[in-house]
Amino acid sequence: MARPRTFDEDSALDAAMRTFWEKGYEATSTQDLCDATGLGRSSIYNTFKSKHDLFERALARYVDSMTTAQLAVLEDARRSPVDRLRALFAMVVDGETGAERRPGGRGPGCLTVNTTVELVARDPRAAEMLDRDTRRRLTVLRAVIGEGQRDGSITSRREAGALARFVNAAIAGMRVSSQGGADRAALESLADIAMDALTA
Amino acid sequence: MARPRTFDEDSALDAAMRTFWEKGYEATSTQDLCDATGLGRSSIYNTFKSKHDLFERALARYVDSMTTAQLAVLEDARRSPVDRLRALFAMVVDGETGAERRPGGRGPGCLTVNTTVELVARDPRAAEMLDRDTRRRLTVLRAVIGEGQRDGSITSRREAGALARFVNAAIAGMRVSSQGGADRAALESLADIAMDALTA
DNA sequence: TTGATTATGGATAGGTCGGTACAAAACTTG
DNA sequence: CAAGTTTTGTACCGACCTATCCATAATCAA
Secondary structure: OOOOOOOOHHHHHHHHHHHHHHHOOOOOOHHHHHHHHOOOHHHHHHHOOOHHHHHHHHHHHHHHHHHHHHHHHHOOOOOOHHHHHHHHHHHHHHHHHOOOOEOOEOOOOOHHHHHHHHOOOOOHHHHHHHHHHHHHHHHHHHHHHHHHHHOOOOOOOOOHHHHHHHHHHHHHHHHHHHHOOOOHHHHHHHHHHHHHHHHO | OOOOOOOOHHHHHHHHHHHHHHHOOOOOOHHHHHHHHOOOHHHHHHHOOOHHHHHHHHHHHHHHHHHHHHHHHHOOOOOOHHHHHHHHHHHHHHHHHOOOOEOOEOOOOOHHHHHHHHOOOOOHHHHHHHHHHHHHHHHHHHHHHHHHHHOOOOOOOOOHHHHHHHHHHHHHHHHHHHHOOOOHHHHHHHHHHHHHHHHO
């Protein structure tokens, strides 16, 4: 019916996502996005309504793929609850130290934490997206932890919900530490100690 | 000898600090800084070399006062090591939930974490300042934890240095959680569980 | 081939950015 | 009071910001 696109929208979203992740929302200019995606301004503004719309879609793509990958680990019925939590932490450590940088395994820092810190106070849409994502993760974390509490491998001194929030916060702490310069061994140590709190 | 200033430099730094803390470095314009400080552009550029210089000085003021207040708690010889760590966490919780927002007890989020996430990858000077501050805190944390290990109140399963980094990361995790919407009870719960890891 | 429709590139608009120039104002010292 | 020095307010600079406009290119249905 008309002239077709010469680019893949998802690839463009990935490129934009990487840029927002590296520089942050404010520090990323539309020119940066053109450079990163290889698209002209017209194509970007024709495909996405605005810089902010592009950011929202990139963020949505990021949190969904990231959380989906994490939940797959947490829902792996072949492993014990404690094993699954260890695997989750290992995934975060790999993501923070890994050379390859694909959705679900990003380089230092993560777009979720970055956006929480940079934008959540001023951007209700981003805040809502991140809030939904957090609730999604907490639900599954709580279930895994509850399972571990029932089989005795995870402490029952604390509520499952509280422990789930702790795991979430521990991961955020690891990500901030990573940006602050912590190496792989340091991150693994943080994960080990966080696990101590769960199994104590 | 000449016309004197009609403003207090430290008050201006405080106002600037608050603005950078609320909006982030990139999102803060020089006009915002004029509005916040009540100063004209000339006065700002006459007193500080540039926006970045003003930011550096505001950040230096923030981290120093914040860390000094925290170290005072950690070095209070009248309390036991565990008590001092609990007091540190309580201080962080108060800072994140407190109504009054003065250096050493900021509102949600903290400039240290915010700057780590937003700037450290691109701003070597800020990175260096934060790194020094982290080392300063870790040194004292390690000493307190080592003391607790010797008297048996803190676990010896992990190295004091590793536990110190954990406490630091736990605080960062609490601050990110706070920006993500965690209330006081949730933050206190995070602190309690972090303490479990130390006393296990 | 033609007409309709969409994508693309380049130019540009209107505004804001960080930073500066300059003259008037306000103070200290002699 | 006068000379000297610094602060302050205003106007302004070029660069860059997000976003749009428009002419041209490319494609599909008929």
